[in-house]
Amino acid sequence: MIKISNLSKDYGSVQVLRNISLSFTDGTSVAITGPSGSGKSTLLHVIGTLEKPNSGRVEINNTDPFTLSEPELARYRNSVIGFVFQDHHLLPQYSVLENVLVPTFAFTQQPDATQRAQEILRRVGLSHRISHRPGELSGGERQRVAIARALINQPSILLCDEPTGNLDNATSDTIADLLFELHRTEQNLLIVVTHNLELASRFQQHIQLTDGICSIDNNS
Numbered sequence: 137m138i139k140i141s142n143l144s145k146d147y148g149s150v151q152v153l154r155n156i157s158l159s160f161t162d163g164t165s166v167a168i169t170g171p172s173g174s175g176k177s178t179l180l181h182v183i184g185t186l187e188k189p190n191s192g193r194v195e196i197n198n199t200d201p202f203t204l205s206e207p208e209l210a211r212y213r214n215s216v217i218g219f220v221f222q223d224h225h226l227l228p229q230y231s232v233l234e235n236v237l238v239p240t241f242a243f244t245q246q247p248d249a250t251q252r253a254q255e256i257l258r259r260v261g262l263s264h265r266i267s268h269r270p271g272e273l274s275g276g277e278r279q280r281v282a283i284a285r286a287l288i289n290q291p292s293i294l295l296c297d298e299p300t301g302n303l304d305n306a307t308s309d310t311i312a313d314l315l316f317e318l319h320r321t322e323q324n325l326l327i328v329v330t331h332n333l334e335l336a337s338r339f340q341q342h343i344q345l346t347d348g349i350c351s352i353d354n355n356s
């Protein structure tokens with residue numbers, strides 16, 4: 137479903153990803169690990185169509201998203217991809233419920249969106265916090281809101297950049313369990329960047345990045 141061929145990405149003189157080729161099947165789970173600065177977030181941003189590669193090709197469902205016009209790409213990203221950012225990027229002035237609804241405002245009118253947001257928030261265990269603001273939540277709770285927001289448009293691809301990075305062990309286990317449970321029920325392609333090798337071993341596929349070059353382990 138996602139096919140990456142000979143992908144390279146640099147920022148001026150900083151060469152970040154070097155000639156990477158990878159493919160991910162629908163509905164599987166993938167962990168990406170590697171040292172800080174090895175290009176994990178950059179790779180996730182390219183897969184999420186937020187950053188354009190300098191060379192090489194990305195195909196999602198047999199289409200190169202980077203051939204789309206900006207508005208088409210925005211619409212495509214909004215419907216196909218859910219993104220949980222390294223730093224959750226919640227809007228501080230809005231409530232939990234409103235934050236989860238943000239991706240539904242972009243394009244079509246969705247009369248049942250509020251109901252769906254409430255249902256997703258129930259599934260991530262936050263029904264009792266829907267009118268709170270992000271600043272009134274714990275780190276683990278904020279991460280759950282970010283996950284709920286990423287899932288509101290039922291994306292077939294869920295990308296998470298260190299979703300358990302700033303959490304204590306018990307809370308990160310709970311968030312990881314939640315991601316796997318949602319992955320089972322939603323049957324999405326789940327790609328997670330993590331520093332936690334024990335967590336990485338729970339994924340079907342494990343990509344290790346070193347200086348922008350990758351190697352692959354199949355855990356299963």
Ligand SMILES: Nc1ncnc2c1ncn2[C@@H]1O[C@H](COP(=O)(O)OP(=O)(O)OP(=O)(O)O)[C@@H](O)[C@H]1O
Pocket residue numbers: 147150152170171172173174175176177178179222
């Ligand atoms: N917008 C940018 N402009 C210039 N350089 C960048 C930009 N974004 C990332 N880089 C550089 O690219 C390299 C890879 O960054 P990236 O964020 O992908 O690493 P990472 O593996 O996610 O690291 P971490 O584990 O610390 O999050 C770093 O050297 C970084 O400084």
Ligand SMILES: [Mg+2]
Pocket residue numbers: 176177178222297
């Ligand atoms: Mg990163």
